[in-house]
Amino acid sequence: MREQRGNIHMATAQKSITLNGVAVGDLLSTVEAVKTTPSIAKFKFRIKNQWEDGSRNHSTVTTLCGANQELTHPAPFRIEADEPGILLGKDLAPNPVEHLLHALASCITTSMVYHASARGIQINAIESSFEGDLDLHGFLDLDPTVRKGYQAIRVNFKISADVPDDRLEEIVKLGTGHSPVFDSLTNGVPISVTAERL
Amino acid sequence: MREQRGNIHMATAQKSITLNGVAVGDLLSTVEAVKTTPSIAKFKFRIKNQWEDGSRNHSTVTTLCGANQELTHPAPFRIEADEPGILLGKDLAPNPVEHLLHALASCITTSMVYHASARGIQINAIESSFEGDLDLHGFLDLDPTVRKGYQAIRVNFKISADVPDDRLEEIVKLGTGHSPVFDSLTNGVPISVTAERL
Numbered sequence: 001m002r003e004q005r006g007n008i009h010m011a012t013a014q015k016s017i018t019l020n021g022v023a024v025g026d027l028l029s030t031v032e033a034v035k036t037t038p039s040i041a042k043f044k045f046r047i048k049n050q051w052e053d054g055s056r057n058h059s060t061v062t063t064l065c066g067a068n069q070e071l072t073h074p075a076p077f078r079i080e081a082d083e084p085g086i087l088l089g090k091d092l093a094p095n096p097v098e099h100l101l102h103a104l105a106s107c108i109t110t111s112m113v114y115h116a117s118a119r120g121i122q123i124n125a126i127e128s129s130f131e132g133d134l135d136l137h138g139f140l141d142l143d144p145t146v147r148k149g150y151q152a153i154r155v156n157f158k159i160s161a162d163v164p165d166d167r168l169e170e171i172v173k174l175g176t177g178h179s180p181v182f183d184s185l186t187n188g189v190p191i192s193v194t195a196e197r198l
Numbered sequence: 199m200r201e202q203r204g205n206i207h208m209a210t211a212q213k214s215i216t217l218n219g220v221a222v223g224d225l226l227s228t229v230e231a232v233k234t235t236p237s238i239a240k241f242k243f244r245i246k247n248q249w250e251d252g253s254r255n256h257s258t259v260t261t262l263c264g265a266n267q268e269l270t271h272p273a274p275f276r277i278e279a280d281e282p283g284i285l286l287g288k289d290l291a292p293n294p295v296e297h298l299l300h301a302l303a304s305c306i307t308t309s310m311v312y313h314a315s316a317r318g319i320q321i322n323a324i325e326s327s328f329e330g331d332l333d334l335h336g337f338l339d340l341d342p343t344v345r346k347g348y349q350a351i352r353v354n355f356k357i358s359a360d361v362p363d364d365r366l367e368e369i370v371k372l373g374t375g376h377s378p379v380f381d382s383l384t385n386g387v388p389i390s391v392t393a394e395r396l
Contacts, residue, residue, distance in 0.1 A: 195356075
């Protein structure tokens with residue numbers, strides 16, 4: 001950890017530049033601000049979801065809490081979910097397990113870009129593909145030995161950057177090693193659930 | 199497990215009806231088809247992601263594999279990701295950890311609706327709220343004892359259904375107990391990653 005921290009600080013000379021679309025100076029200032037006021041590092045992310053009909057529901061993303069402030073997105077974001085016809089939906093939107101792959105892909109990518117930028121690594125392009133295996137014997141209660149969730153997820157990253165071949169994997173590890181969704185999904189998260197009458 | 203299976207079969211009399219927007223007959227036929235041909239239960243879900251700039255990237259959802267077939271969504275779905283200004287983005291789309299909450303919410307909701315429908319339970323409305331705690335000391339490598347991912351997620355479901363109060367929690371458990379994303383996120387998933395040059 002100390003070495004990675006060191007790398008972030010080595011980029012201090014580049015405080016005023018934007019690299020890979022990331023305001024590196026602001027990123028380094030954030031690191032310094034968190035060291036001075038640790039409580040600003042605590043964030044709460046939120047969504048509300050509403051069922052529509054059958055396999056269709058949508059989430060609304062309006063507020064978050066971070067840096068000791070209540071924050072509001074400029075306009076609420078709306079994210080839809082449905083199921084393909086073979087899973088009894090109308091196929092009007094990605095399904096929940098496809099959304100999960102997007103959460104994972106977007107998080108690894110952004111984590112990679114932020115941490116590469118902090119280390120002065122220029123990236124030209126990133127493309128990735130994600131595939132997850134799911135066996136409906138779990139969801140349908142047909143076999144208690146088959147889990148309901150993904151059995152495995154395979155990820156491939158293709159990266160264009162001005163680095164030797166052997167550093168490509170290192171760049172990808174900046175993503176997987178820092179991504180909140182990668183950590184959440186590989187190590188699990190405690191989820192508490194309450195229910196009440198509407 | 200046997201009892202839940204039994205419950206699904208007790209609904210056989212309702213084969214031709216649609217309940218809560220779910221074609222219950224098709225759901226029961228799926229159960230029977232999987233029993234006859236177990237291999238049709240195996241699905242592969244996929245996305246491709248492309249980095250745009252800084253905190254912005256998007257995923258495209260085009261194909262899946264299920265019931266021994268390659269399937270294509272009617273049109274590719276596109277899902278955007280960004281970060282709020284306080285996390286150095288332009289706030290043009292939900293961020294990855296907000297997408298993760300949507301994946302979780304949509305999956306529990308759909309799982310609840312499908313399994314309640316199979317048991318003949320009519321649901322009038324479902325609303326839910328999700329909140330997750332994240333401490334940037336992890337992402338920023340400032341404290342190795344703080345995880346990168348969500349420390350905890352809290353979920354509240356509000357349900358309108360013609361059932362006694364004490365059965366509300368049972369309905370919610372049909373969701374959490376069957377949801378592939380809930381299982382993936384609480385129990386973890388093995389993720390393998392490869393990297394190559396673009």
